[in-house]
Amino acid sequence: MSNNNAAATMKKGLPAQKAALLGAKTTKAAAKKKDEEEGVDNGDGWDDWSHGKALIKPPDQLELTETELNEKITRILTTNNPHAPQNIVHYSFKERSYKPTSVVDQMAVLFVLEGSLLHQDCDEARRLRAKGDLPKETATVETGTEPDEEKPDTLVRALATPVEDGGEVDEAGEEDRPDSVASKADMEPKATNPFNFSERASQTLNNPLRERSCQTEPPPRSIFAATANQWEIYDAYVEELQKQEKNKEKQKAAASKKDTDKSKKKTMLMETQNDDITKVRKSAKILERMVHQNIFDDIAQDFKYFEDASDAFRGQEGTLLPLWKFQYDKAKGLSVTALCWNKKYQDLFAVGMGSYDFSKQGRGMLLHYTLKNSAFPEYIYPTDSGVLCLDIHEQHSYLVAVGFYDGCVAVYSLKKKGLEPVYKSTAKTGKHTDPVWQVRWQRDDMDNNHNFYSVSSDGRVVSWTLVKNELVFTDIIRLNGAVSEVPEGAQQPGITCGTSFDFHKQIDYLFLVGTEDGLIHKCSKTYSSQFLETYEAHSMAVDAIKWNHFHPKVFISCSPDWTVKIWDHTINTPMFTFDLNAAVGDVAWAPYSSTVFAAVTTDGTVHVFDLNVNKYEAICQQSVVAKKTKLTHIEFNPIYPIITVGDDRGHVSSLKLSPNLRKKPKGKKGQVQPKGPEVEVAKMEELLSLLREPEQSTA
Amino acid sequence: MAETEHAGVEETLKRIEAQKGVIGTIVVNAEGIPIRTTLDNSTTIQYAKLFRLLTMKARSTVRDIDPQNDLTFLRVRSKKHEILVAPEHDFLLIVIQNPCE
Numbered sequence: 001m002s003n004n005n006a007a008a009t010m011k012k013g014l015p016a017q018k019a020a021l022l023g024a025k026t027t028k029a030a031a032k033k034k035d036e037e038e039g040v041d042n043g044d045g046w047d048d049w050s051h052g053k054a055l056i057k058p059p060d061q062l063e064l065t066e067t068e069l070n071e072k073i074t075r076i077l078t079t080n081n082p083h084a085p086q087n088i089v090h091y092s093f094k095e096r097s098y099k100p101t102s103v104v105d106q107m108a109v110l111f112v113l114e115g116s117l118l119h120q121d122c123d124e125a126r127r128l129r130a131k132g133d134l135p136k137e138t139a140t141v142e143t144g145t146e147p148d149e150e151k152p153d154t155l156v157r158a159l160a161t162p163v164e165d166g167g168e169v170d171e172a173g174e175e176d177r178p179d180s181v182a183s184k185a186d187m188e189p190k191a192t193n194p195f196n197f198s199e200r201a202s203q204t205l206n207n208p209l210r211e212r213s214c215q216t217e218p219p220p221r222s223i224f225a226a227t228a229n230q231w232e233i234y235d236a237y238v239e240e241l242q243k244q245e246k247n248k249e250k251q252k253a254a255a256s257k258k259d260t261d262k263s264k265k266k267t268m269l270m271e272t273q274n275d276d277i278t279k280v281r282k283s284a285k286i287l288e289r290m291v292h293q294n295i296f297d298d299i300a301q302d303f304k305y306f307e308d309a310s311d312a313f314r315g316q317e318g319t320l321l322p323l324w325k326f327q328y329d330k331a332k333g334l335s336v337t338a339l340c341w342n343k344k345y346q347d348l349f350a351v352g353m354g355s356y357d358f359s360k361q362g363r364g365m366l367l368h369y370t371l372k373n374s375a376f377p378e379y380i381y382p383t384d385s386g387v388l389c390l391d392i393h394e395q396h397s398y399l400v401a402v403g404f405y406d407g408c409v410a411v412y413s414l415k416k417k418g419l420e421p422v423y424k425s426t427a428k429t430g431k432h433t434d435p436v437w438q439v440r441w442q443r444d445d446m447d448n449n450h451n452f453y454s455v456s457s458d459g460r461v462v463s464w465t466l467v468k469n470e471l472v473f474t475d476i477i478r479l480n481g482a483v484s485e486v487p488e489g490a491q492q493p494g495i496t497c498g499t500s501f502d503f504h505k506q507i508d509y510l511f512l513v514g515t516e517d518g519l520i521h522k523c524s525k526t527y528s529s530q531f532l533e534t535y536e537a538h539s540m541a542v543d544a545i546k547w548n549h550f551h552p553k554v555f556i557s558c559s560p561d562w563t564v565k566i567w568d569h570t571i572n573t574p575m576f577t578f579d580l581n582a583a584v585g586d587v588a589w590a591p592y593s594s595t596v597f598a599a600v601t602t603d604g605t606v607h608v609f610d611l612n613v614n615k616y617e618a619i620c621q622q623s624v625v626a627k628k629t630k631l632t633h634i635e636f637n638p639i640y641p642i643i644t645v646g647d648d649r650g651h652v653s654s655l656k657l658s659p660n661l662r663k664k665p666k667g668k669k670g671q672v673q674p675k676g677p678e679v680e681v682a683k684m685e686e687l688l689s690l691l692r693e694p695e696q697s698t699a
Numbered sequence: 700m701a702e703t704e705h706a707g708v709e710e711t712l713k714r715i716e717a718q719k720g721v722i723g724t725i726v727v728n729a730e731g732i733p734i735r736t737t738l739d740n741s742t743t744i745q746y747a748k749l750f751r752l753l754t755m756k757a758r759s760t761v762r763d764i765d766p767q768n769d770l771t772f773l774r775v776r777s778k779k780h781e782i783l784v785a786p787e788h789d790f791l792l793i794v795i796q797n798p799c800e
Contacts, residue, residue, distance in 0.1 A: 231759070235766070294796055
């Protein structure tokens with residue numbers, strides 16, 4: 001400080017010196033300074049002062065030039081508050097904007113002390129006096145002095161009552177005062193002490209709390225649970241794939257898109273409306289079969305597994321085990337007129353119902369049964385006229401050709417829904433004029449059209465071709481006009497009625513026709529006027545002719561003249577003749593053997609023959625139906641060892657062949673059993689050769 | 700067409716009911732509600748609920764082993780009777796039969 005002072009004076013050192021030199025009387029201080037200066041001048045060995053004339057500057061002294069030093073700087077004192085804000089704005093609603101406040105308060109309050117001195121003439125003092133709170137002058141003075149010691153608090157000015165626990169500072173003073181005050185209580189009301197801090201609290205009424213809650217309806221919840229299984233993932237993929245395919249299709253067919261959408265919409269509506277039973281159609285069918293299986297469980301087991309062990313003790317004879325019986329209520333009164341097994345579905349067979357009675361002609365039926373359900377047919381087609389014959393196509397097993405009593409032929413398709421045949425012949429399209437006794441499907445012709453043959457009592461063998469929607473017929477042979485070589489030279493007069501026919505298994509054009517006269521004609525499809533050969537077979541109509549499944553030369557025929565005959569078509573006379581004591585309704589070769597065949601008679605008996613075992617007698621003769629029921633047809637199942645037999649009451653019985661009836665030729669011990677059709681052929685050939693030898697010997 | 704189908708199904712169900720040993724049949728729709736039954740209400744509801752669960756489990760089992768496979772029918776044989784269940788299109792057909800022994 002002293003240095004600075006010295007420096008300051010040094011600045012003005014020259015003028016000061018000048019002043020001193022001018023002889024002005026200096027004070028002691030000045031003299032001291034002078035002395036110091038002089039001392040400096042004299043150089044009393046102060047290093048610092050050695051550079052006496054040089055100015056002493058503090059290290060951070062601002063460096064300024066002479067001119068700058070001499071520059072006069074004006075300093076103005078204003079009353080502006082440097083801390084006051086200069087840009088206060090207020091929002092003006094009138095102009096809807098912020099406006100700067102023009103005048104800003106420049107006053108800075110540094111210290112506020114509120115006093116409680118009252119001028120004795122002011123309103124408040126007069127008021128207090130009136131109340132009587134204000135003590136006399138002395139007291140006022142005292143109260144005036146009191147506040148000095150008290151905290152200056154501006155909270156409470158006038159008090160109604162004096163506060164007793166005021167500041168502790170003037171306790172002593174207060175002790176005196178209350179006494180003095182108390183004595184003057186009557187005279188003067190106690191002066192309130194407005195300066196004592198007092199806190200006064202009051203509690204407002206607490207509003208009673210009321211709880212008011214509101215509950216909304218909870219959102220509906222549903223529990224969702226799912227499992228992630230392999231198949232769920234698979235299904236998701238499949239669905240995705242289908243969607244992609246649909247998209248592709250949509251892209252391709254834009255025009256038809258609308259139609260498909262509409263139709264889809266329609267089907268969707270249908271589905272949502274039907275909350276019903278048609279959806280379980282297939283299941284119902286399966287269940288019906290299951291129930292049936294349960295009921296006929298023992299029969300099903302027999303069918304599958306039972307082999308009659310007693311056959312071993314019975315020698316060569318066999319038996320027929322009755323299995324299911326098939327009947328249909330609405331077919332009462334009709335007799336079974338035709339039977340045919342389905343080649344593709346071997347448990348399905350077709351039954352034609354009609355009547356053989358000339359006088360009782362009425363309606364007919366075409367039924368399909370399955371072994372799995374004997375209670376009710378699978379397919380039912382009612383017909384106007386009695387069905388006399390039917391055949392199921394080998395490859396297309398949904399096509400059934402039917403011949404009627406009124407001479408019509410029709411083709412039913414099982415695939416189509418509806419009860420009408422797909423094709424039907426009419427008078428214009430060449431229907432027969434007499435009952436059709438036999439129909440047979442043939443191989444498709446060169447145009448790949450299906451075709452079948454029919455034979456009828458009107459003497460015509462007709463070929464029907466299914467061309468698009470029509471049935472085109474072609475007469476193959478007219479049995480009336482044909483001239484056959486009869487040894488006596490007499491021509492066949494009039495019309496001969498064909499009653500049965502059969503086509504050769506291997507040779508396509510060769511077929512046999514049986515007539516009402518009992519003759520069998522061997523014919524060719526290509527020759528329409530002449531027979532290849534004629535056999536005098538029976539004395540009554542030939543009811544059935546069947547080629548052997550294995551041997552190409554052998555066929556069998558039966559007739560109501562009680563006989564069954566087996567022929568070799570190269571020889572004019574029968575190989576075997578069997579007399580069955582009753583009119584024979586039908587005969588059939590077994591599909592598993594060339595020497596086994598079965599025949600049914602009107603006395604309700606089934607005769608089974610095995611030529612390999614017994615050339616003269618049946619190895620099984622069994623009555624399978626009630627008395628007075630005539631058996632009309634018989635058919636072997638292609639793969640199962642069962643036969644179906646139809647009777648004239650409309651019932652079809654199924655029977656299982658016992659092992660003896662299904663014998664295969666035993667080979668020598670140690671030899672490998674040869675199997676196949678060749679064996680069968682050889683078997684038959686053996687038999688025939690035995691027969692031929694005696695013939696040749698006699699002839 | 701739908702009518703004849705409907706009639707056909709009805710006929711089939713009636714034939715089943717007429718068979719020997721059949722105690723009752725129940726048809727359950729996709730939501731588990733029995734729509735046709737020959738038994739009393741409480742029994743029907745019980746059967747419907749329980750067999751629906753069982754069928755779903757059985758189907759899940761079959762498909763889990765091979766997703767391309769599916770359940771065709773289910774037979775539950777008990778001491779007293781045999782219950783045949785055929786699922787189709789989320790519908791369920793239940794037949795209770797007393798197999799003639």
